[in-house]
Amino acid sequence: ARRRPNLTIETHAHVLRLELKGNRCTGITYRQNGREITVNALQDVILCAGAIQSPQILELSGIGRPDVLGKVGIAVKHRLDGVGENYIDHFATRLNWKLKNAITLNQMARGWRLGMAVFEYFTQRTGILTLGTGLVHGFVKSQAQMPTPDVQYFVVHASYANAAERILDKHPGMTIGVSQLRPKSKGSIHIQSADPQVMPAIRPNFLSVEEDRQSLIEGMKIARRIMQRPAMQAFVELETGPGIDVQTDEQWLEFAQRNGQTIYHPIATCRMGEDADAVVDSSLRVRGMTGLRVVDASVIPSMVSGNIQGAVMAVAERGADLILEAASLH
Ligand SMILES: Cc1cc2nc3c(=O)[nH]c(=O)nc-3n(C[C@H](O)[C@H](O)[C@H](O)COP(=O)(O)OP(=O)(O)OC[C@H]3O[C@@H](n4cnc5c(N)ncnc54)[C@H](O)[C@@H]3O)c2cc1C
Incomplete structure (x- = not known):
């Protein structure tokens, strides 16, 4: 063109x-x-x-x-x-597990394994450097009677020690990102200055509608249940986020509010x-x-x-x- x-x-x-x-x-x-x-x-x-x-x-x-x-x-x-x-917008929380019997991106993206990955990428154009972050996705109904799924999973073979700074854990780990598909919560984006260089104010009002809160809470609980199945337990050492102490809906919600963020949609x-x-x-x-x-x-x-x-x-x-x-x- x-x-x-x-x-x-x-x-x-x-x-x-x-x-x-x-x-x-x-x-x-x-x-x-x-x-x-x-x-x-x-x-x-x-x-x-x-x-x-x-x-x-x-x-x-x-x-x-x-x-x-x-x-x-x-x-x-x-x-x-x-x-x-x-x-x-889509609002997502991240649930994390420390793994055993597995090598995840946490190890592959540092030290000699990273060196090998760089070599593989430049010689064969294959390996971890050619992959996106979320390799497995899932769509589930948070309540069985729903006509279509209302929750999306984004499964990553890595876990963050510090998500904001994109620093990976040193131990093997994985993440399930959980987001509600069709949120009802609405916010606004408006100018806060007549100067075009000043960014507008973004007010998302995430989780302001009860239906959104319930969907996300149930979605996180189902993700935990999936990881508690015997097939996954063979690889799970510990749920690190939010941690098994989180059990009530109030605790799940508090975790979501503290841990969740936009996924830029x-x-x-x-x-x-x-x-x-x-x-x-x-x-x-x-x-x-x-x-x-x-x-x-x-x-x-x-x-x-x-x-x-x-x-x-x-x-x-x-x-x-x-x-x-x-x-x-x-
Ligand atoms: C980090 C990130 C990850 C994402 N991952 C995914 C994903 O995996 N899958 C998916 O489906 N979607 C993803 N999205 C969402 C997707 O990228 C957006 O929905 C899509 O790009 C929106 O397209 P758009 O044309 O509306 O806006 P944009 O692609 O944002 O295009 C707007 C353009 O306008 C330009 N612009 C803005 N203001 C001005 C100005 N004043 N003067 C001149 N130019 C201006 C911007 O520079 C930009 O180039 C992601 C978004 C982000 C930010």
């Missing part, structure tokens, strides 16, 4: 805002090498800065909630209360729909505006049952079809 005469790619270009004339989006202004450059759009501007920064750019341009824009001194050019609202901050709070319509056009579409994860209205990249690609493919269709009518 780079060779197409009608395509120009600008890199290291930070979009500051959309240019609006009344309710029409006429172009964008970006900063590159310290210079501000405005480009005009002949037809549409397609905003695809992702679920965190697409709402940020809309708000910086005066499109959004009057209370949010007012707080940072940006004049409302087009009121759309749904911008930055409805933020949904933000969606719905420019939610698609036909209702008053939707940001884009079913053709991905910003409601009430012309010449402006959003095509990225932010338009996905509710969580998909798994990692979201496939759904994002589907949105992109559909968005491309819609844009072509509209262009052919001109």
